[in-house]
Amino acid sequence: MSILNLSALNLSKKIKNKELSSTEITKAFLAQTHKTNAELNSFLIITEKEALATAAKVDAKVAAGQTLEGLEGVPIAIKDNICIQDLPCTCSSRILEGFKPPYNATVIEKIKALNMPIIGKTNMDEFAMGSSTETSAFGITRNPWNTNCVPGGSSGGSAVAVSSLQAPLSLGSDTGGSIRQPASFCGVVGLKPTYGRVSRYGLIAFASSLDQIGPFSQTVEDSAHLLNVICGHDKKDSTSQNIAAEDFTANLQNPINGLKVGIPEELYNTLSGDIKEEYEKVIKKLSGEGVIFETIKLPSLDYALATYYIIAPAEASSNLSRYDGVRFGHRNKEAKSLIEMMTKSRSEGFGAEVKRRILIGSYVLSSGYYDAYYKKAQQVRTLIKEDFNKAFSTYDVIFSPTTPTPAFKIGEKSSNPLEMYLSDIMTIPVNMAGLPGISIPSSIYNGLPLGIQLVSNVLTESKLLNIANIFEKVINFNVNKNAFINT
Amino acid sequence: MTSWEAVIGLEIHAQLTTNTKTFCNCSAEFGATANTHICPVCTGMPGVLPVLNKNVVEYAIKLGLATNCSISGHNEFARKNYFYPDLPKGYQISQFDKPICLKGHMDVVVEGKESKIGITRIHMEEDAGKLVHQGSDNIKGATHSFVDLNRSSVPLLEIVSEPDIRNAKEAVAYMEKVKQILQYLEICDGNMEEGSMRCDANVSIRKKGETSLGTKAEVKNLNSFKSVEKAINLEIERQIDILEEGGTIIQETRHYNEATNSTKSLRSKEEAHDYRYFPDPDLVPIVISSEWVEEVRKSLPELPEARRNRYMADYALNEYDALYITSEKSLADFFENTLKFINKPKDIVNWLMSDVAAYIKSKQLSVNATKLTPELLAGMISLLSAGSISGKIAKDVILEIFETGKNAQQIVSEKGLAQVSDEGAIKQAIEQVLQENHESVESIKNGKVQAIGFLVGQVMKKTGGKANPGLANKLLKELLGIS
Numbered sequence: 007m008s009i010l011n012l013s014a015l016n017l018s019k020k021i022k023n024k025e026l027s028s029t030e031i032t033k034a035f036l037a038q039t040h041k042t043n044a045e046l047n048s049f050l051i052i053t054e055k056e057a058l059a060t061a062a063k064v065d066a067k068v069a070a071g072q073t074l075e076g077l078e079g080v081p082i083a084i085k086d087n088i089c090i091q092d093l094p095c096t097c098s099s100r101i102l103e104g105f106k107p108p109y110n111a112t113v114i115e116k117i118k119a120l121n122m123p124i125i126g127k128t129n130m131d132e133f134a135m136g137s138s139t140e141t142s143a144f145g146i147t148r149n150p151w152n153t154n155c156v157p158g159g160s161s162g163g164s165a166v167a168v169s170s171l172q173a174p175l176s177l178g179s180d181t182g183g184s185i186r187q188p189a190s191f192c193g194v195v196g197l198k199p200t201y202g203r204v205s206r207y208g209l210i211a212f213a214s215s216l217d218q219i220g221p222f223s224q225t226v227e228d229s230a231h232l233l234n235v236i237c238g239h240d241k242k243d244s245t246s247q248n249i250a251a252e253d254f255t256a257n258l259q260n261p262i263n264g265l266k267v268g269i270p271e272e273l274y275n276t277l278s279g280d281i282k283e284e285y286e287k288v289i290k291k292l293s294g295e296g297v298i299f300e301t302i303k304l305p306s307l308d309y310a311l312a313t314y315y316i317i318a319p320a321e322a323s324s325n326l327s328r329y330d331g332v333r334f335g336h337r338n339k340e341a342k343s344l345i346e347m348m349t350k351s352r353s354e355g356f357g358a359e360v361k362r363r364i365l366i367g368s369y370v371l372s373s374g375y376y377d378a379y380y381k382k383a384q385q386v387r388t389l390i391k392e393d394f395n396k397a398f399s400t401y402d403v404i405f406s407p408t409t410p411t412p413a414f415k416i417g418e419k420s421s422n423p424l425e426m427y428l429s430d431i432m433t434i435p436v437n438m439a440g441l442p443g444i445s446i447p448s449s450i451y452n453g454l455p456l457g458i459q460l461v462s463n464v465l466t467e468s469k470l471l472n473i474a475n476i477f478e479k480v481i482n483f484n485v486n487k488n489a490f491i492n493t
Numbered sequence: 494m495t496s497w498e499a500v501i502g503l504e505i506h507a508q509l510t511t512n513t514k515t516f517c518n519c520s521a522e523f524g525a526t527a528n529t530h531i532c533p534v535c536t537g538m539p540g541v542l543p544v545l546n547k548n549v550v551e552y553a554i555k556l557g558l559a560t561n562c563s564i565s566g567h568n569e570f571a572r573k574n575y576f577y578p579d580l581p582k583g584y585q586i587s588q589f590d591k592p593i594c595l596k597g598h599m600d601v602v603v604e605g606k607e608s609k610i611g612i613t614r615i616h617m618e619e620d621a622g623k624l625v626h627q628g629s630d631n632i633k634g635a636t637h638s639f640v641d642l643n644r645s646s647v648p649l650l651e652i653v654s655e656p657d658i659r660n661a662k663e664a665v666a667y668m669e670k671v672k673q674i675l676q677y678l679e680i681c682d683g684n685m686e687e688g689s690m691r692c693d694a695n696v697s698i699r700k701k702g703e704t705s706l707g708t709k710a711e712v713k714n715l716n717s718f719k720s721v722e723k724a725i726n727l728e729i730e731r732q733i734d735i736l737e738e739g740g741t742i743i744q745e746t747r748h749y750n751e752a753t754n755s756t757k758s759l760r761s762k763e764e765a766h767d768y769r770y771f772p773d774p775d776l777v778p779i780v781i782s783s784e785w786v787e788e789v790r791k792s793l794p795e796l797p798e799a800r801r802n803r804y805m806a807d808y809a810l811n812e813y814d815a816l817y818i819t820s821e822k823s824l825a826d827f828f829e830n831t832l833k834f835i836n837k838p839k840d841i842v843n844w845l846m847s848d849v850a851a852y853i854k855s856k857q858l859s860v861n862a863t864k865l866t867p868e869l870l871a872g873m874i875s876l877l878s879a880g881s882i883s884g885k886i887a888k889d890v891i892l893e894i895f896e897t898g899k900n901a902q903q904i905v906s907e908k909g910l911a912q913v914s915d916e917g918a919i920k921q922a923i924e925q926v927l928q929e930n931h932e933s934v935e936s937i938k939n940g941k942v943q944a945i946g947f948l949v950g951q952v953m954k955k956t957g958g959k960a961n962p963g964l965a966n967k968l969l970k971e972l973l974g975i976s
Contacts, residue, residue, distance in 0.1 A: 089540045102539070109533050111540060210540040214774035243542050244776050321774055324572050327583020328537045332640070344632055348576055371574070371769035380771060 009034040010171040010491055014080045014228040017174055021079040024068060028061035028079030032123045035081050038491065039125060039172040047147045048157075048166035049126040050086050050096060057081060057123035064121045077231055078121050083167040083176035086127040087134055088219065089208040090114050097210050098142035099132045101329045101355030103336040111208020112243070113177060113219055113236045120235055125173045128163025132357045133326065134184055134212040136160050137429045140420050141359040148416070149192060150490050151454050155413040158188030158429075161222070165192040168222045170490050175232055176222040181212050182314055183408075183433025185220045186445035190408035190457030193447040193485065195474075196222050197229045198433075200464045201440035202247035204233075205240030211325040213318040214245075216437040226446060226475040230254040233467060249465065257468050258475040262295075265473065268302035268401035273432050276410055284456055285407055288448045288481060295480050299405065302397055306389040310435040313383040313390075315427060316370050317438075320380050322360075323367025329355060362423065391439045394461075403473055404461040406432050408445040412454035432459055442467045444474045447483040455483075497736075498701045499729045500709075501658035501694060502613075503721075505671055507681040508620065508689040509552050509648040515619040516543030516586065516646050523687055527625075527641035535646040537581030542775050545570075549648040550779060552680040553593045553617050554789045556650055559674050559796060560612050562597030564786050568779040570617075574769040578632075578640050579622040587651075589770040592616035593781070599674075601666040610667050611655030619646040650681075656695065656706065661725035665718050668692060669820075673797050676822045685717050692721055696728040698736065707732075708742040712756060714749045724749040727756060800825055808838035817846055827860045827867055834871030837878065844870060848891050864898030865891070873901035885958045886910050914961040919952070919968055922960065926951045927972065937973060945969060 009031055012020070020026040036054050043049050064079035084090065087097045089107035091114075096102045110118065117124065131141040139147040139162025147162045149155040150170035157166045161178025165188035168176050178185040180198035189196025197220045204219045211217060221232035234255065239248040269289075277285065289299050331337035331351030338350035356364070370379035397404060409429055419426040436443040441464055445457040460477070462470040514521050517534035533541045550568075557564050571589035594615035600607055622645040628636035652671060658664045672690060675681035683690050692715045697707035712728050715721045727749075732742055744762040749755075795803070797819045804815040804825075819825045824845065831841045845860075849870070853860055873894065877887045882905055893904045904910065913919060926948055927934055933944050945966070952965045 087540075095539070097539075105539070107533070107538065107540065109538070109541070207542050208540045211775075242544060244544055245542075245774075320771060324574050324584050324769070324771070327574060327576065328539065328581060330576060330578070330583060332578045333536060333581060334538070344578065344638075368769060371771050372767050373769075376769075376771070 008488075008491060010038055011487060012174070013225050014077060014174040014223060015225070015231055017080050018074075018077050018231075021064065021068065022074050027068070028064035028121075028123065029058060031079070032057050032061040032081050032125075035125055035171070035173050038170070039167075042150075042170055042172060042490075045148060045153060046150060046166050046170055046172075047145050048128055048163040048170065048172060049083070050098070050129050050144055050163070051094065052126040053093065053124055057125055060118075060121050060123040064123075067121075075120060077175070077235060079123070080175065081123040081125050081173055082117060082232075083125045083128050083164055083173035084114070085130055085161050085164045085176070085178045087130060087179055087210040087212075088114060088177060089210065090124065090127070093127065095127070095210065096144070097133045098130045098144055099355065099357065099360070100143045101336050101352070102334075103355070105334045107208070109208060112205035112240045114208060116235055116238075122175075122235075125167070128161070128167055128176060130163055131160035131184075132360050133210070133322070134160040134179055134181055134217075135322070135359050135363055137183070137187055137426050138414075138416075138419065139163060139188070140416065141357055143357055146416060149413050149454075151193060151413065154415055155454065156191070156416055158191035158409075158413060160184040160188075161196075162188050164222050165189050165194060165196065168192070168194045168224060171487060174224065175228060177219055177232075177236070178222055179209055179212075179217055179219050180433075180437065181216045181218075181318060182437050183430040185222065186408050186433045186436075186443055186457070186459055187430060189222055189445040190447070190455065190459075191413035193455030193457075193483070194222055194224060195226055195229050195444065195446050195478075196220065197233065197444045197467075197471075198436065198442065199233060199237065199467055200247070200442045201437075202245050203442070203465070203467065204236050205238070205243040205246045207240055207242040211321075213321040214325060215321060216314075216318060218437075226444070226471055226478045227255065227258055229444070230258060230471045230475070233471075247465070252468060254468050254471055257472045260472045262297065262473055262476045265297045265403070266401045267292075267297055267299050267403055267405045268397050269299055269405050270304040270307060270397075271301050272304055272307040273406040274301070276431070277407060278411075281407070281411065281451060281456070284449050284451050285458070288458060289405075292477060292480055295476075300401070302401065302404075304390075304393040304397060304404075304435075306386060306393045307435050309386050310390055310438055311427060311431050313386040314434045314438060315366065316379050316383040317387065319363040319367035320371050321367070323364045323371065326356075326360070326364055331355075359423070387438050390435055394435075394439045394441060394463075398463040402462065403470065406459050406461075408432055408457035408459040412451050412456055436461050440464060442470050444470055446474050446478050446481070448481055449483070450485070496701055497698050497729075497733050498703075499659055499725075500656045500697045500699060500706055501660075501664055501725060502656040503652075503654045503658065503664060503667060504693045504695070505652040505654075505668065506691040507556075507650045507652065507671070507675050507683075509549060509650060509680055510682060511546060511548045511552065511648055513546055513548075514646040515546050515549050515617070515648040519646070521647045523689065525643055527639070528643060530643040531645070535581070536642050537583070543586060543773075545776060545779065546648065549617055550593070550781070551789060552648070552678075553615060553650055554781065554786060555678045555680055555793060556652070556675070557594030557597065557615055558786070558790050558793060559678055560594070560597040560599055560615070560652075562594035562612060562615060564781055565591060565593055565595060566781055566783075567591065568593050568781060570773045570776045571770045572773045573618075575766055577621070578638065579624050579642075579645070581622065581642060581645055585619060585621065586773055586776070587618035588616035599667065599670055601663065601670050603663050603666045608657070608659075608663065610657045610663075613653045613655050615650055615652050618649050618651060620644050620649050656697075661722040661729070664694065664725055665722050668718060668721060673820065673822070677794055677796055679794070679822075688716070691716070694721065694725055694728070696725060696732070697742070698729060698732045708744050710742065710744065711746045712749050713746060713759065714751075716751065720749060720751050723754055724756065727754065731756070797822075804838075810838065810842060814842050814846065818842055821860070823859050823861050830867035831870050834868050835875050837874055840874050840878065841870065844874065844891070848888060852892070852895055863895055865894050869894050869898070869900055876901050876905065880914070880961065881905065882910060883958055883960075883962060885953070910959060913956055913959045914964055916964070916968065919956070919960050919965055920972070922952050922955045923965070923969055923972055926955060934973070937975070942975060945973075945975075
């Protein structure tokens with residue numbers, strides 16, 4: 007078995023028992039990245055030197071007989087909206103041209119403290135606004151399962167990095183499904199933690215009340231280990247939850263007999279016939295293991311997409327005001343006045359989807375419209391939370407497909423934003439309610455992976471990961487990835 | 494003219510004297526080299542987040558309690574969105590529909606008449622940075638414009654009054670009262686020149702006896718008490734002229750120019766900004782418990798009224814003097830600190846109201862910014878009351894203290910200013926004076942006894958002001974043989 011096929015946990019074990027060095031591992035993933043990136047375009051920059059320096063540090067520790075912690079020495083890829091000190095951070099936007107943050111995101115501090123070699127920064131939809139990684143100013147990213155298809159988005163680059171074995175782990179961010187949807191499209195595990203579980207400090211904001219950083223991995227267990235690394239209260243983020251630390255790997259093997267799972271008909275009934283059949287097979291398989299599935303009603307979910315496209319753009323329109331050409335990033339040099347400089351810099355710097363959302367957001371916040379849109383949307387958001395809350399009094403988890411369809415063709419939806427928005431219909435309600443959600447691969451349909459999404463109550467990631475881990479074993483999505491290595 | 498009544502409301506911005514800024518750990522100190530008190534948070538870098546400084550909340554509670562406001566238990570911060578190069582995030586974090594203090598009031602006295610000015614609200618917000626232009630005093634026409642972000646995110650309280658003010662004098666009295674309370678609470682230095690207190694005035698007029706409000710204009714850029722008074726009077730006159738000529742007032746924002754004492758329109762209501770306020774999702778609501786409010790209430794210092802009453806009761810000061818001394822906290826503190834060295838309240842007050850007041854006014858300083866300390870003032874008063882120096886010499890000594898910071902005793906001995914009470918020396922001087930002033934001596938002998946005052950004056954002059962005047966008077970009379 008190649009290094010590339012090993013799970014992060016197995017890699018870490020092999021570093022600890024000296025079967026493999028962190029340098030060997032890092033070099034193997036870097037080689038795969040160099041080999042495949044020209045076609046896939048999952049990485050915007052590859053930080054080979056820094057990654058090898060970190061790996062060497064780990065190997066020196068091993069040589070000196072020092073004990074390694076957790077995932078120490080295991081490489082990782084980082085979405086390009088998470089700040090790493092002195093490296094360009096673009097959010098796949100021209101407006102951040104030349105910007106190098108003089109600070110690390112809190113998650114990066116943690117990853118650096120653990121000596122995890124960083125392979126590079128991954129491509130994404132511009133400012134995380136998109137579901138296909140096609141809105142990136144630096145080219146599309148291709149799905150390794152079928153390079154004519156999109157990888158999903160907005161964390162497309164991070165999903166592809168893990169899927170195509172360029173990195174055993176990666177970090178993405180999820181505002182309306184930006185981790186779970188590409189994880190599903192690329193056949194990997196993607197976890198969006200509870201809002202406030204992971205510090206947002208250093209994550210360039212799209213919609214502050216919805217954004218959350220989370221892991222991509224080959225296995226549920228790996229995501230649990232990576233969540234252990236990145237979670238925790240942060241004084242620099244007022245919205246981060248101040249709760250006791252826990253070990254998310256502790257309960258992964260707990261039995262799940264008699265588990266009650268709710269399937270919201272609002273989400274499930276929208277599926278087309280043959281895709282629905284694929285999910286019926288999965289449900290049947292899991293039912294055979296003593297899991298009880300019941301169809302439930304979450305009526306407010308019908309409004310989740312509409313309200314999301316009020317709240318997220320509203321926050322974005324304000325969060326993106328700081329890109330004005332004054333202090334950093336792109337500035338139009340020809341402008342003759344202040345207003346012209348700001349207008350031209352922003353017009354040139356932002357892409358079409360970002361502009362569309364700034365316009366929507368500015369509109370719904372403007373006086374006279376605020377009550378009808380923004381305020382109403384916040385009220386609906388409360389109803390969505392209440393619907394989920396009620397469901398969790400009876401059910402352990404909520405089950406649904408992660409996406410209504412497998413990965414679509416490049417260009418297929420880019421001219422129709424509403425159709426594009428619909429690809430997040432399953433994942434958006436979870437962000438609106440601040441809940442943890444995970445996508446795990448469930449089957450292959452026409453050569454493309456499908457995923458299931460599991461959602462649990464706030465701050466119950468431990469239970470969610472336990473259920474996902476058992477489901478993963480039962481589903482046994484075992485794909486020979488040698489094809490990805492040998493292309 | 495007299496048939497009109499003005500209706501005025503003030504919005505005052507007070508910059509708080511917390512050590513650090515509102516949402517980061519940078520120093521909030523005024524006057525540092527440009528862009529040295531900055532960090533990723535107050536320069537609006539991507540990905541960073543604000544964390545609220547608890548002292549800002551505490552200062553706001555203090556001011557709310559001192560102005561009889563109710564304190565909101567549930568507080569939210571909102572974003573006020575607009576573009577300007579001194580506003581790094583493209584929005585200012587402020588409070589909108591849930592301010593921390595509501596419905597307070599203050600009593601102000603103008604020409605003996607007391608009136609109650611309502612306070613609509615007080616809210617917390619962060620300041621913007623500062624632009625410096627080259628080639629013009631405005632961004633339009635400047636060849637270069639620089640931004641200094643030291644002030645970015647320094648905490649402010651905005652104090653919004655009810656439209657209860659009726660004339661410019663009352664507006665100034667209200668502002669002075671606000672400044673006084675801010676200083677007593679030690680939450681703002683009240684320095685209008687440095688911009689730590691700023692004011693906008695909303696002005697409208699109506700016929701006397703009417704209860705509905707006229708259309709208002711907002712006058713901005715009032716950077717001194719004098720500006721407030723002049724600009725309001727100017728605006729009232731402008732509005733009266735328009736209405737008397739049959740015109741209508743347009744709701745607008747006007748900019749006051751201190752140099753030309755005139756206002757000009759900045760923007761009309763139609764051109765007003767839409768700030769697209771919404772709750773800041775980066776900050777959680779602040780819950781203020783009644784226990785916290787009570788804790789702050791207990792920590793409140795003695796406020797001006799209470800001090801004034803105490804001075805009248807404990808030190809037998811009259812109301813005028815007590816009002817004067819308590820008008821500024823620094824002055825009242827100086828008074829009390831001087832008392833610790835010498836228990837002569839009336840003497841201290843007299844010096845503070847005369848020579849000290851004149852000096853600090855001429856130098857435009859605060860009482861504690863000179864070389865005169867309470868201990869030095871006490872030392873000087875003590876020499877004077879012991880008869881060691883004369884009142885005239887004392888006036889010179891205090892000037893010398895202001896210049897050098899030396900103590901009075903040292904100045905007196907160095908310059909030989911001690912009062913002369915040696916009879917022989919004074920007699921010698923008297924004899925000379927009598928020889929030089931035959932006419933005066935004659936007229937005294939002829940019954941014009943009041944001319945003796947002139948002769949005492951001459952003796953004082955001869956001795957360089959050092960002769961004990963009482964003794965000089967007594968000896969003169971003896972020598973002239975009058976009783």
